[in-house]
Amino acid sequence: MQYIVEQGATHREVLEKVRARYGDTAQVLSHRTVRTGGFLGLFSREGVEITFYVKDDGLRESEKKRADVEEEKRKLLERINQERAIQEVLNEVRSLKTIVEETSSRPATADGEHPTLAVLDRLLEENDFSPAYRAELVARARSEFSLDCLDDYASVEQAMLAWMGDRITLPDEPRAARPRVVVLVGPTGVGKTTTIAKLAAIHNLGMAGAKAQDVRMITIDNFRIGARQQIETYGSIMRVPVSTVETAQDLRATIAMHRDTDLILVDTIGKSPRDAVRLAEMQQILDACGPAAEVYLAVSATTKTQDMLDVFRQFEPFRYRAVVVTKMDETGRVGNVLSALADKGKPVAWITDGQRVPLDIERAHPLRFLMKLEGFAPNRPKLEERYGPVADRQ
DSSP: EEEEEEEESHHHHHHHHHHHGGGGGGEEEEEEEEESOOOTBBBBBEEEEEEEEEEEEHHHHHHHHHHHHHHHHHHHHHHHHHHHHHHHHHHHHHHHHHHHHHHHSSSSOOSSSSSHHHHHHHHHHHTTTOOHHHHHHHHHHHHHHHHHHHOOOHHHHHHHHHHHTTTTOOOOOOOOSSEEEOOOOEOTTTTTTHHHHHHHHHHHHHHHTTTOOOOOEOOOSSSSTTTTHHHHHHHHHHOOOOOEEOHHHHHHHHHHHOOOOOOOOEEEEOTTOHHHHHHHHHHHGGGGGTTEEEEEEEEESSSHHHHHHHHHHHTTGHHHHHOOOEGGGOOOHHHHHHHHHHHOOOEEEEEHHHHHSSTTTOOOOOHHHTTTTTTTOHHHHHHHHHHHHOOOOO
């Protein structure tokens, strides 16, 4: 037999507490009124203390019942946890099934690429972008767009156009100097002489955002048949004086003679970028222009991508500050130009797109290139918000 003493606020509270634990096997032996709680006898409350006795058999039965209850609780919790785990697995399976169904519903490509990226990559290739440039754009789109967002072809296309436009840089404003000496170099046949004439006209007349200036032209191209006569004819029509020089000493003396002129434009001999000896000779002559001279590289938009990269590299010793892209009207693809500019990190200053002097020339603008891309649909208002407006050509 065991004795149990329990206290509580009321007689009923103590009975319920003991009955819950030991059942009907607990019998009341005695009870009395007691003071509970408080501190040092203060603030105590009146309560009840009851003494019970429980026979050993009853105690064992009570403990057995309690053990049975605990076992049932444990089994119930295990079952609940198992059901929760099963439900989580089912949810994961449903989610994977949805992803698989969505993926399988999309048209497949040969290399597993998302259809939007596959189409845009093909368009980039058709526009003569270099493999490296294409890979960079596609990789960026793949990393910045989720699978669901890639389904929105128009958004990805516009983002890619903006990334292309961001890589087209323009040169800083030249330092104020008098005379300002501008030298145009480049391969044979890219239209340097016509471009020099256009630059002379717009600066002489104050067109294309340039203020009217006192302009002179100098040519060192005395070897190409008709070259001297061509630039002199342009000069005569525009009333811009033209000088012809053959050596570095002549060039230095001519520039010094016209030191009060606002702008001196120097036309050079067209050379193959593979003719290193001739290029070195011309560089020695152009050194007479002085360190403040601005050198620009003229390249034709019709040049193949790899050939254009070779031109950029071979003319690097001339330390050209920017590029002039000519013959934009003779091609519908400009990926070669954008690839070369991005690869070499060169800005572009002017664009020419015809033979008319001085009409077919304008300052470079990203939209002039983006609007030329075949198969793309540039959002012109959005792009003009990004890069500024561009005037329509006549």
